[in-house]
Amino acid sequence: MSFNVLWLQSGGCGGCSMSLLCADTADFPALLKDGGINLLWHPSLSLDNQQDLLGLLQDVLGGHTRIDALCIEGAVLRGPNRSGRFHLLAGTDLPMMRWITQLAAVATHVLAVGSCAAWGGISASGSNPTDACGLQYEDEQMGGLLGANFCAQGGLPVINVAGCPTHPGWVIDTLMLLAAGQFDAQDLDPLGRPRFYADQLVHHGCPRNEYYEYKASAAQPTDLGCLMENMGCKGTQAHADCNTRLWNGDGSCLRGGFACINCTAPGFQSPGHAFDRTPKLAGIPVGLPTDMPKAWFVALASLSKSATPKRVKVNSRSDHVVLPPASRSTRLR
């Protein structure tokens, strides 16, 4: 029996769908099909036209068609004045938020695909002009559209496949695990994110790790050094496997030369400081590595700075390797 997926978009950029289509596979439809997944409807991939979709939605709500996973991409737009008027599903005159509420009630699992659907995300930036929120969160606060106590028919709360965009592998792994019946409540972290990626840190596998160890920090874009001290990087606090499960071949934000902005976390869109600068108190970054007491960090940082090899120091302020590592035999004599 195939695992039926219904994918709908609301207040977002569509980038999580575009990212999904970058999945690392030679044959995308076969990847899903062989994983037991049947895409009933996807806005970018279905032939069927509007009447077919509206008919499908009626079938689902009438109990004639089962949806195993409802994937919502984009934030819920509640405004103005909680009317949902900022997004009426085309052809229906009904607020998208009403459609989502009804469909979530009958779906076996509900996935928030991307940080907009999970927490509001970028769509809730600044003054949040559309009153955007996530399916079960509004920034860090539980609630959102469906409420803190929402549980889908399958027994799980909303599964927050957060990221901006989300990684195609995070979505596909989640769907394949669900389809295989191998995903349950203990596979979710405290924010409802799949632990297979949320139990990792962006710092893990970062190619700038040697610079981090010695606090040899970049001072400007293109510098090879660590981006934590000056350039706003939150990779030591951000939950995701971006540097071990790479993006678009060999990419990640750090590898692209720019800071991790912790885009898998609620509220990342309004960090309270410029994205590209590290906020500091008395010269010490405010956001320290997760699980690390401040005194230890300060002690280690001053020690490692004083022990920085010249090679690391010089290269950290260059856009290419100026001083190569010394070559020494590693054989035991």
Next chain:
Amino acid sequence: MTRRLVLGPFNRVEGDLEVQLDVADGLVKAARVNAPMFRGFELMLAGREPMDALTIVPRICGICSVSQSVAAARALADACGVVAPPNGELVTNLMLACENLADHLTHFYLFFMPDFTSPVYAGRRWYAQAQQRFAALAGSPTGGGLHSRMALAARARWFELVGTLGGKWPHTGTILPGGSARAIEATERVRLLARVREMRAFLEQTLFGTPLEEVAALHSLAALEAWRQRAAGSDLALFLDIADDTGLAALGPGPGRYLSYGAYAQADGTHAFARGVWSAAQQSVLPLDTDQITEDPRHAWYAEPYDVDVDAAADANTCASPNALHPSVGSTQPQADKAGAYTWNKAPRLAGQVLETGAIARQLVDGQPLIRAAVAARGGCVSTRVLARLLEVARIVPLMTQWLQALQPHAPFYAAHTLPDNAQGVGLTEAARGALGHWLRIENGRLSHYQIVAPTSWNFSPRDAAGTPGALEAALVGAPLDNTLVVSALGDATGNTSVAVQHIVRSFDPCMVCTVH
């Protein structure tokens, strides 16, 4: 008797779209295009640190993300006067071109061609072949779609260019006012060149069936006919057969005025694809005066700062509403209950006129002879829009190879800049779908004003204060409806659409999420 049909949601376009049609005698008599979602990015940007725009604006759009980044970076560069070093311009062009080409592939294989696998066309001689190559990849029980699958795999692999140059796609943060945050080594360049050759191989084997240069050099309709014979098995040749058989040249005429801001900045200040306005009537390129751009909110759900006596304006036969403002002074304040409004998209005009933008505009302005000849013979229509996109694909790949070879490893990719506390800037670029502009102002070190005019804002514009419909609205007039359509089981308020309407809408490759930024 005139009936009103409401069509939507449209799939295989980016974002949510609704089209209202007034139909009579089996033809569309009038159309209104509704972008049914509001997102409010211009309001979100106010009060932010100026450089935050580079994190926020790519997220306007998941399919035009790099283009949004480039427009913002150029606007910030304009505000502070920094000039990116040659390497910075080259890698920016490479990322733009990568996204542009991928978007054209996505449009052709995933969004546009699947319509020809609709059961409506069963029985056409090309139907089985269309099924086999272009069947939709979800919700379709028929299988097939082999070339769409190959294109999707080639596209995913292709975006590994941005993986290397920009860390990820969509939503890179590598693009900066002073160039790029990521220097490229010689070893990376040879790998990127190999990736470009892979894409060339896919295009030459599947889409074109001949070397790219042969396609890029096509200069007349006669040359295209001769090329078709040589490349009979290719997807472009199949498209041309289908276009002839289904009469796509008769569908969706554009306004005859085409806008390009110029694509791919060159070191000498020009563009690889020139800037300007192509007038089909005058058969000439007119200079572009961006001071003449306005956005008219009359039929959009936005507040109008100035009171207008509508009758007096009509009596005086005034076209320009005082609320049709240049984007350096325009505003975007939602007013969901505004009478007479029907979309979240304002009406952009250049000197009061409706323009079309996109690959067809770029190639016309740049003087690509085949596209000029095709538009002269058939008009800007469904088939010429698609042809222009594919021709642009053939032109882009050799340019990308040149740019990669022009990179100078270990020369700078980035120039530092300091943003003034008070400044303004304009950033113009070409997204796959056409002219994209950002207008910003910085006051006391914060963004105080941000206006964005996106390509689909032009193409899917609503009526302006004078009642002149936008490009798609006009292009739909006269489109035939399917026989089964008007007698919908659900009555007049809704109904299935005609394939002609689907072809016309998708021929513009709309990006609704950009439109409703």
